Amino acid sequence: MMKTTVIDETEMSPELDQSIRDGLCVCFSPDVEVFSKTRTWHGSAPAWSVVMEMDGKVVAHVGIVDRKIRVGDRFLRVAGIQNVFVLPEERGKGLCDAVMDTAMVEAAKRRFDAGLLFCVPELEKVYARVGWKLMPKEDVVRIDDNGAEQKLPAKNIAMFFPLKVKKFPPGTIHLRGNDW
Ligand SMILES: CC(C)(COP(=O)(O)OP(=O)(O)OC[C@H]1O[C@@H](n2cnc3c(N)ncnc32)[C@H](O)[C@@H]1OP(=O)(O)O)[C@@H](O)C(=O)NCCC(=O)NCCS
Numbered sequence: 001m002m003k004t005t006v007i008d009e010t011e012m013s014p015e016l017d018q019s020i021r022d023g024l025c026v027c028f029s030p031d032v033e034v035f036s037k038t039r040t041w042h043g044s045a046p047a048w049s050v051v052m053e054m055d056g057k058v059v060a061h062v063g064i065v066d067r068k069i070r071v072g073d074r075f076l077r078v079a080g081i082q083n084v085f086v087l088p089e090e091r092g093k094g095l096c097d098a099v100m101d102t103a104m105v106e107a108a109k110r111r112f113d114a115g116l117l118f119c120v121p122e123l124e125k126v127y128a129r130v131g132w133k134l135m136p137k138e139d140v141v142r143i144d145d146n147g148a149e150q151k152l153p154a155k156n157i158a159m160f161f162p163l164k165v166k167k168f169p170p171g172t173i174h175l176r177g178n179d180w
Contacts, residue, residue, distance in 0.1 A: 005050070006049075007048060017039065019057060020051065020058050021035050022058070023087055024039065026087060026088070027087065028083075041082050042178040043177070045063075045065070050062050050103045054090075059095065060085065061084070061099065064103055064107065065082055065180045069174060070173075071170075071171050071173050072171025076114060079103070079112040080115075084096065097130050104131070104163070112163050114160050115132070115161030116160050118179050120156065121157050132159040135158050135168055137152050139173050143175070
């Protein structure tokens with residue numbers, strides 16, 4: 001039977017951490033070096049995670065980072081989506097929609113201003129299906145590992161999810177750190 005759980009990072013067990021990382025290694029094979037050790041990406045660890053488990057194995061997952069970004073002259077607290085995966089044998093069944101929905105219900109409960117994610121353009125339709133909106137990526141500034149301001153990687157688009165903030169304010173979106 002499939003079970004969906006929201007886990008705060010303070011409650012994360014070593015067994016669940018391992019099962020999530022096993023899935024990450026399968027679904028992001030070029031990054032096995034990272035995910036065999038940690039779920040942290042570009043220095044950002046999740047504040048909470050949503051997992052779907054079947055027979056004790058994580059089959060779908062999303063991590064959510066808690067970040068205070070600056071947009072124009074105001075600060076927004078965003079729920080940043082990272083490390084989304086559905087194991088290959090479970091794809092095409094709506095599990096991605098289910099974990100993304102649960103993640104944003106939890107973000108609303110935790111009073112976040114908005115959700116924010118970066119992905120390849122092919123996935124825009126997948127996230128748009130559950131309420132995410134495309135935004136101008138040219139406006140996003142991140143800080144790389146050397147402390148230098150950079151644009152988003154060319155292969156990525158940016159999308160947001162309205163929570164308390166229904167429309168993304170105008171102006172440069174400064175991530176005040178690297179992307180996630
Ligand atoms: C992204 C993912 C979670 C979506 O779950 P899913 O159950 O496959 O979702 P869907 O059934 O709606 O299908 C997703 C669509 O995106 C495509 N797609 C999935 N991952 C893709 C990727 N990395 N690059 C390009 N296209 C991708 C699929 O081919 C499919 O397209 P189609 O509907 O035209 O056939 C899952 O495909 C996955 O784990 N992919 C590998 C990890 C990954 O890329 N995560 C996203 C990081 S932002």
